[in-house]
Amino acid sequence: MNGKLIDYIQIILLLLILLSVNHKPLKKLKLIAKRALVVSLHFCSRAIPKKRNLIVFGGENGRGFRGNTKYLFLEMRKKPQLDCVWISKNDQVVAQLNKQGYQAYKHHSPKGVYYQLRAKLVIHSHSINDDFSKSFLGGAISYNTWHGVGLKKVWGANKKTFSYKILHEKSWLKRYFGTFVVKTNQAKTNYVVSTSEAVSSYYPETFLVPESHVLQLGQVRNDVFFKETEEDLLIPEWIRQRKVIMYMPTHRNFGKLETDINLVFDFQKLNQLCVEKGYIFLVKRHMYSSGQVPSIYENIIDISEEDYDPQLLLKYSDILLTDYSSCYTDYLLLDRPVLFYSYDLTLYLQKSNQMYFNYFDVTPGPKVNDFSNLLKELKGAMEDPTSYKEDRERVLNIFYAKENQGEVLQKQVHYIEEHLLK
Known part of the structure; x- marks a missing residue:
């Protein structure tokens, strides 16, 4: 091992010591060792x-x-x-x-x-x-x-990430050495x-x-939105042949701010509406979601544990219900109704994720924060799927250039x- 490489590793070790200021001694030592190994291997792999x-x-x-x-x-x-x-x-x-x-x-x-x-x-x-x-x-x-392609700030734009904190660190010394760790990503x-x-x-x-x-x-x-493939058959016929409302929410700070789904849905009333209108309501929850969807309602089905491709589920959905998930920007390519159940928007912005856009400017559909209004808007989308059509096209063109709205x-x-x- 040449002298320059040894000097480089010593600098990295110093960096890791400077960065690990909020850990107890044993945890700090483990973190230093881990970061030193990762940075060293990452550097050596270039050769x-x-x-x-x-x-x-x-x-x-x-x-x-x-x-x-x-x-x-x-x-x-x-x-x-x-x-x-x-x-x-x-x-x-x-x-x-x-x-x-x-x-x-x-x-x-x-x-x-x-x-x-x-x-x-x-x-x-x-x-x-x-x-x-x-x-x-x-x-x-x-x-x-x-x-x-969504709203949530991530990586270098998210104030909660290691990358953001290092790149905006006031201490030039920590910022300089911390950049080496950021570069390993x-x-x-x-x-x-x-x-x-x-x-x-x-x-x-x-x-x-x-x-x-x-x-x-x-x-x-x-x-997959624009052609038929063998993969389509991986979605069961009982989904492909029905009128479907798909509920696809995102997480709240990796599960730390989740609300039990039973506190924001009246599944009895929702099931009644679906039966009347001939729809099934499918729930594809995020892995960090909280609460259990009742299994007693014939037109409400939780498919969260099934390994269905999300894009194919969107393809066979007639209405999408979401919150702050990026799934809706893809769904706009299908020009079908989208509803936004934003019952915790203020908390989400304060404690979970900031956004690149003003939420109300780029969500082309009803935005509701309580179940009674959600039920009303769902009924409206069932009866008139062309509502918000122009707004959907406007937002689609923000997130997808014309040349990227096909295969x-x-x-x-x-x-x-x-x-x-x-």
């Missing part, structure tokens, strides 16, 4: 030679096989000149993909580590820390498809996929990339081949 045709894919926080990166993986692995490997933190995902004949490995397995170290390009839907082992990706190119060169000029305007701050590395190429996962898979594949792999 590993990269294979020009090797692409590592991952997504869904390393836990699933769906979304933008799934479709890119399936398409690009058809090209014989490319070596496409899926990396996961989930044993079942790896086993499932291996059974189908695909290359897939656990993130900490010997082959998983090898492919991460050698990959020229990594394609992912969350951060490289969430989807892979970030320590091994310091020398790669990152192509972040992201996993939603990125690869050597980083790109992020956007959907419109409005969205692109806040992505450099959010993802800590230059404006030229924000690519307005759309969301591949939405291609986008092939143009993303073309960009990757022509600009990132050559």
Whole structure:
């Protein structure tokens, strides 16, 4: 090990000591050791030679096989000149993909580590820390498809994150050294996929990339809206053949501010309305949600534990009910009614997430904060789905440029081949 590298590691250790000021001695020591190891490995991984045709894919926080990166993986692995490997933190995902004949490995397995170290390009839907082992990706190119086009501030734009706090730290010394830790959440060169000029305007701050590395190429996962595939059959016929209201809420500060669902819904009255109008009300809750949906009502069904693709659920929904979730911006591509149940908006903005936009400016549908008004607006949407149509189109054009309001898979594949792999 040369002298410069030793000096570099010593500086990083000093940084970690300075950053770890609010922990008890033992926890502080563990944190210092962990950060020192991660930063050192991330730095050293840059020296590993990269294979020009090797692409590592991952997504869904390393836990699933769906979304933008799934479709890119399936398409690009058809090209014989490319070596496409899926990396996961989930044993079942790896086993499932291996059974189908695909290359897939656990993130900490010997082959998983090898492919991460050698990959020229990594394609992912969350951060490289969430989807892979970030320590091994310091020398790669990152192509972040992201996993939603929504309102909530994240990463470098969110005041609660480590990245934001370091980048806005008043102490120049902590800010300088802290930047080394922040950089371990990125690869050597980083790109992020956007959907419109409005969205692109806040992505450099959010993802800590230059404006030229924000690519307005759309969301591949939405291609399923515009064509029929075998995947459609994964949604049961009893959903596909019915009139559906889909309830898809987001979390409140990772479950810390959740309200029991039974306190904000009168399921008896809701079921009565659905029976009268011939709808079923499907609940697809966030994993941090609180309370149990009663199972005694025939037209209200909780499908939260089912492994249905969210985009396909949206495709077969006639009305979407949400709150602050990004799912509604995708749903606007279908031009169907959206309702916003914002019963805790003030608390959400104060304690959970800030937003890039004024909530009332970019939510094209009724916004209600109590159940009686929700029931009234649901009935209105059932009877007149064209209400708010012009407003839906206006907001759609904010979040999705015209050229990204259709299928986008092939143009993303073309960009990757022509600009990132050559």
